[in-house]
Amino acid sequence: MSFRMAKDLLTEHPGAYANGEYVPGVRLTRVIMASVQPVTKQTDLKVLPEGRHLSDFVKIYTDEHLQVTADGENVQPDIIIQGGYGYEIIDSSPNQSNVINHFKYVAAKVFAITDPADWISGAVQRP
Numbered sequence: 205m206s207f208r209m210a211k212d213l214l215t216e217h218p219g220a221y222a223n224g225e226y227v228p229g230v231r232l233t234r235v236i237m238a239s240v241q242p243v244t245k246q247t248d249l250k251v252l253p254e255g256r257h258l259s260d261f262v263k264i265y266t267d268e269h270l271q272v273t274a275d276g277e278n279v280q281p282d283i284i285i286q287g288g289y290g291y292e293i294i295d296s297s298p299n300q301s302n303v304i305n306h307f308k309y310v311a312a313k314v315f316a317i318t319d320p321a322d323w324i325s326g327a328v329q330r331p
Contacts, residue, residue, distance in 0.1 A: 207239045208237040208238055208239045208265070208266065209237065209238070209239070209240075210235050210236075210237060211235065211236055211237075211238045211240065211284050211285060211286065212233055212234075212235060212284070212285040212320045213233065213234050213235070213236045213268075213270070213282055213283070213284055213285075214231070214232075214233055214282065214283040214284075214285070214290060214320065214323045215231070215232045215233070215234070215271065215280075215282050215283075216228075216229050216230075216231050216232075216280040217229035217230045217231075217232075217280075218278040218279060218280070219278075229280070231323055231324050231326070232324075233320040233321075233323060233324060236266055236268045236284075237266065237267070237268075238264050238265060238266035238268070238284065239264070239265040239266070240262050240263075240264050240284065240286045240291075241262065241263050241264075241265075242261075242262060242263075243261045243262060243263050243310065244263075260312055260313040261291075261310060261311065261312055261313070262286055262291050262310075262311050262313075263308060263309065263310050263311075264284060264291075264293075264308070264309040264310075264311055265306055265307070265308055265309075266306065266307055266309070267305070267306055267307070268307065269307060270282040270284075270293050270296070270307065270309060271293060272293050272294065272295065272296050272309070273292065273293065273294045273295075280330070281293045281294065283311075283314065283323075284311060285317055285320065288316060288317070288318050289313050289314075289315065289316055289317065290313070290314050290315045290316075290317045290323075290328070291311035291312060291313050291314065292311055292312055292314045292330075293309050293310075293311050294309075294310055294311060294312050295309065295310040296308070296309050296310075297309075314330060314331055315328055315329075315330070315331065
């Protein structure tokens with residue numbers, strides 16, 4: 205039995221300049237199967253006094269390859285919706301040992317969202 209559940213994933217393609225004006229990239233949503241769990245102190249994140257609250261982070265397990273914050277220039281990371289909030293993918297750990305292949309991601313809370321249509325319409329923006 206899988207512990208993964210259907211989760212909404214928000215993606216944004218890179219924007220570009222056309223005739224001297226910036227045109228934002230296309231925003232899409234899709235559903236993926238993932239397990240979203242709270243982070244563990246000292247295992248998933250190092251706790252520092254000046255850091256953010258651990259409630260602002262989750263870890264995600266999925267078979268899907270997701271865009272991460274530092275994946276390249278002009279690349280926006282994917283966002284997964286969990287508990288009424290959008291969490292931006294900030295780190296990945298591929299586990300491809302041919303036993304139970306999967307990806308583990310860490311994501312940071314970026315905004316409140318309940319309807320993926322708000323992402324498509326632009327009603328919800330990255331901070």
